[in-house]
Amino acid sequence: MRYLTTLFLLCTSSLLTSQAYAHQPVMDMAPRWNGGYGAQTRITHANNTTTTWVEGVYTFKPALRMTLKVPYSDGKNGDAILAMPIKRYKNAGASTSNWGLTPSVRMPTGGGNDWDAGLSLSYSSESKGYYELYDIYRLGDTTGIDINAGLSHADGKGSSWFTLWDISARDSDSGQHLLTGPVLVYFKRNVIVRGEYKFLALDNDKQWDGDYLSIGIGMVF
Amino acid sequence: MHFKNLATPIFLALLTALISAHVWSTNYKIDVNGIVCEFCSFGVAKKLRKLDFIDPSQFDQGVKVDIENQRVYISFQEGQALDQETIFDAIKSGGYDPIKMTPMDEVARPAEVTQ
Numbered sequence: 001m002r003y004l005t006t007l008f009l010l011c012t013s014s015l016l017t018s019q020a021y022a023h024q025p026v027m028d029m030a031p032r033w034n035g036g037y038g039a040q041t042r043i044t045h046a047n048n049t050t051t052t053w054v055e056g057v058y059t060f061k062p063a064l065r066m067t068l069k070v071p072y073s074d075g076k077n078g079d080a081i082l083a084m085p086i087k088r089y090k091n092a093g094a095s096t097s098n099w100g101l102t103p104s105v106r107m108p109t110g111g112g113n114d115w116d117a118g119l120s121l122s123y124s125s126e127s128k129g130y131y132e133l134y135d136i137y138r139l140g141d142t143t144g145i146d147i148n149a150g151l152s153h154a155d156g157k158g159s160s161w162f163t164l165w166d167i168s169a170r171d172s173d174s175g176q177h178l179l180t181g182p183v184l185v186y187f188k189r190n191v192i193v194r195g196e197y198k199f200l201a202l203d204n205d206k207q208w209d210g211d212y213l214s215i216g217i218g219m220v221f
Numbered sequence: 222m223h224f225k226n227l228a229t230p231i232f233l234a235l236l237t238a239l240i241s242a243h244v245w246s247t248n249y250k251i252d253v254n255g256i257v258c259e260f261c262s263f264g265v266a267k268k269l270r271k272l273d274f275i276d277p278s279q280f281d282q283g284v285k286v287d288i289e290n291q292r293v294y295i296s297f298q299e300g301q302a303l304d305q306e307t308i309f310d311a312i313k314s315g316g317y318d319p320i321k322m323t324p325m326d327e328v329a330r331p332a333e334v335t336q
Contacts (some may be wrong), residue, residue, distance in 0.1 A: 090255075095257075096261070160258070
């Protein structure tokens, strides 16, 4: 896994943007059980625009989910993204990991006419005290890589939290950019709260301006 | 003569009942591969609590997930038969892989599960 991490880190230094992280998984860790479902809302601020995302996920079985994300900003809906994550889990002793392949489609619900197809390949792993997620994807004209890695902590009474570091690199027709910063995630039973602040570390993008802030809350059932 | 013929089966029946009463436990621990995340394991507890024979009056509604040791503790209602296959199926449908199930009388009861 160290070689993969190194490779991704090297790639991020040469890659670089896009719309507000539309491809990202909806609560990647859960629900991983048959018939599980969940919803979350996130507020993101980037490019001087505040966007509210309403997102839902349904798990047919651990290997197959369906997700829907609908953005809302400046008084109107944006383009919704429908995706179908296909996962292969491996549970081994004190760790669990999965490979994911996610085809997606961005629908012109925001008023346009264009449909965009997407595909993402991801790997995530969690063990006692450590979590990592690597995601490489293509959606529309954007290619990107996301890395989340860091420490996990649990109190043994149903709640836990992650302190992670995120690296997000985007390359699109408008240029490239690289964002990086801390991510805090808190779980209490079936509730997840996630906050992240990413600094603009590299900017060669005509359509990107400034840092990125995201705060979200979700529930699974 | 009659009594002598019955004595052996009665003795064996009593002995079996005594042994069963000693070995049988209403609380079990299950070793589960990969169960290291509270949020991810919510589904396992949810699936197990739906089973008819789980006793919701015990510890955490009859099911306690221990992510530190990758174990799940369950409590049966008294007099219920052990159905390991159903329990393992519930854990698998929660996204994890059960390894083995052991009566709690044969293991140390963790403090957080003890009532």
